[in-house]
Amino acid sequence: MPKALAGVKPRDADSSLRDAPIACHELDGEGNVVWINQAGCRLLGLPAKQILKRPIWEFVAPGERDSSRLAVQRKLSAELPLTVFERTYTRPDGSTLVLEIHEQYRRRANGSLAGIRSFMLDITARKRAEEELRKISDGLESRIRERTQELELAIDFVRREMDERRAAEKEHRKLEAQVQYSQRMESMGVLAGGVAHKFNNLLTTILGYASLAGTEMSQGSRAQEHLEQIIAAAGSAAELTQQMLAYSGRGQFDLKPLEVSPLVESTTRLLDSLVSRKTALSFELTENLPRIEADAGQFRQILVNLVNNAVEAMGERKGQIAISTGLVWAEGGELPPLNSGHMVPAGSYVYLEVADTGTGMDTATLAKIFDPFFTTKFTGRGLGLPAVLGIVRAHRGSIRVVSNPGEGTKIRVFFPALDDADLCEAAPAATSKVWPRAGTILVVDDEQPILRLAKTVLESAGLHVLTADDGNQAIQVFRAHASEIHAVLLDLTMPGMDGVEVFHNIHAFQPEARVVLCSGYDEHEASNRMGDRRPTAFLRKPYHPRELLKLLSTVW
Structure with a gap:
């Protein structure tokens, strides 16, 4: 064992620490090792002679050597408070140890600082275990995070x-x-x-x-x-x-290209007469809208019915009815369909909107407003809005209703906008000619009262009348008298062979035959059922006798 430093009294602790199982060494005032026990030598892997008189930081791992030297020198120069710390040491075989170091100052008999005594605990296994645990923990945390992210996803x-x-x-x-x-x-x-x-x-x-x-x-x-x-x-x-x-949807229609805003504007005076003085009527009409293909009279009927409905909703209260027009684009299926199994196609739609500040409607009432004869008014007949529905359906349009109790009602009617390519000029009107009121006419109708009425009216006008009360009889009579028949008055709807089939049989037998189609349905719908061929004229039921005679005078 080396000699004690000058001025340091011999200590009994040296002998007790020499064989202690815990590694211990002592440093002088310069940080050199002046004493180390056997456990310390075994820990560092060197004999005492290779350790003594060397600075303690020479045994520290290279990465921590400078910080170890500075720490020892500060403690010895300033007597800083000592704490437990960890330091990595390198053995001659290249292995490293992690040591937990506990220190105390060594003093001379006069109380001056002589150096530092250090006790070194090998915690390498513990640190490795901690590192393994940390890696496992990090791995688990990483997997947990990954699983958590997967679960969140x-x-x-x-x-x-x-x-x-x-x-x-x-x-x-x-x-x-x-x-x-x-x-x-x-x-x-x-x-x-x-x-x-x-x-x-x-x-x-x-x-x-x-x-x-x-x-x-x-x-x-x-x-x-x-x-x-x-x-x-x-x-x-x-x-x-x-x-x-x-x-x-089978009303009488005369479809033509129409401009919506001017048509609404032309009915202003009529609409004013429908509204009470307590109600303010306002218009917001968009100019230069695309035209629509519609019947002007039926369009006015829509407008009047909607305004009448708004007036009834207003009652005696003060409020406002706003009428507006505009253009919107709708995606396929966006607008409510009015025909089952038919989606309203995508395209540009011109709309007419009537909004009021009246009583509004709840969900149950909204579900019934287009039912025929449903009305919430004592004096109403319940056909105004159903008629609107039918007209709009026949025009391939759509209707959207927004209403809440106490918040009024807004009804918007949509019509397909016409492209320029859809527009065509109207055919010139036929010139009238004098009707001689002579000749033979075939009247075909399954209703005996109507058949007798037409026969009476026409015979009174000086015509020879042949009759048939079903399709088969009509064809037989026409073939038997084709050369003398000037015209045929044909009912569209009959049991068995209907007017469409009779019409085609007559034209197949005599292509130039003049046929006046008679029906309570719309002329446009009735004519479309005929296919490529069109009747010479159309007479809508119910008709006045003079209407019948006037029409025949144009086709005779």
């Missing part, structure tokens, strides 16, 4: 999937409701059209015979006045059936 995917499924189910329910509604409206339209057709046949008989009876009455007699009341009532009933036909 999976949860997000499932959430999106559920949201998309809910949205798809909601859209499916919406489309299903629209289809069911369209089917219901279409079924009710078919029913209303059939009822209107039957009524038109009855009204034709009533109106015709009342008119004939009136011609046989003395002018100004009470009986003639009674007949005039019958004729007026029949005319009112005919208007009602026309509303029913409009609801069914």
Whole structure:
């Protein structure tokens, strides 16, 4: 063992530490090793003679050597407070040790600083275990993070999937409701059209015979006045059936390219007369809109019906009715369909909107506003909005209604906008010519009262009349008398062989035959059922006898 430093008293602790199992060494005031026990030599892997008189930082790993030297020198020069710390040492075989070092100052007998005594605990195995645990922990944390991210992605995917499924189910329910509604409206339209057709046949008989009876009455007699009341009532009933036909989409239409805003503007005075003084009527009409293909009279009927509906919603309260027009683009299926199984196609649509600040409607009422004869007003007939629906349906349009109780109602009607290529010039009107009121006509109708009425009217006009009450008989009579028949008055709707089939058989036998088609339905729809060939003229039921004679004079 080396000699004690000058001025340092011998210590009994040296002998007790020499064989201690814990490594211990002592440094002088310069940081050199002046004493080390056997456990310290074994720990550093060197004999004492290769350790003593050397600075302790020479045994420290190169990466920590400078910081070790500075730390020892600061402690010895300033007597800084000593703390437990860790340091990495290098053995001669190249292996490294991590040591936990506990220190205390060594002092001389006079109390001056002599150096530092250090106790070194080998914590290499513990640090390696900690490092392994740290790696395992980091690996686990990394895997947990990865799994967490995967779970979050999976949860997000499932959430999106559920949201998309809910949205798809909601859209499916919406489309299903629209289809069911369209089917219901279409079924009710078919029913209303059939009822209107039957009524038109009855009204034709009533109106015709009342008119004939009136011609046989003395002018100004009470009986003639009674007949005039019958004729007026029949005319009112005919208007009602026309509303029913409009609801069914089979009203009378004369489709032409129309400009919506000028057409609305032309009805301003009429609309003003419908609105009370308590209600302000305003217009916001977009100029230079594309034209639409529509019947001007039916379009005005839509406008009047919508304004009437708004006026009824306003009641006696003060408020406003706003009428506007404009142009929108709609994607396929975006607008509500009015025909079951038919999606409203994408395209540009010109709209007419009537908005009021009236009472508004709840969901239950909204679901019924287009049902025929449904009304919330004591004086209403419940055919205004159903007629609007039928007219718009016939024009291949759509309707959107927004309403809430106490917030008023907004009804927007959409019509397909025409491209320039769709526009065409109207055909010039035919020149009139004198009707000699002579010749033979074939009248075909399955309703015996109408058949007898037409025969009576035409024979009174000086014509020879042949009749047939079904399609097969009509073809037989026409073939037997084709050379003498000037024209055919043909009913469209008959049981068995209908007017369409009779029409084609007649034209197949005699292509130049003049056929006047007679129906309670719309001329446009009736003519379209004929295919490529078109009838010579069209007569809508119910008709007045003079209307029949006037039309025949144009085709004779």
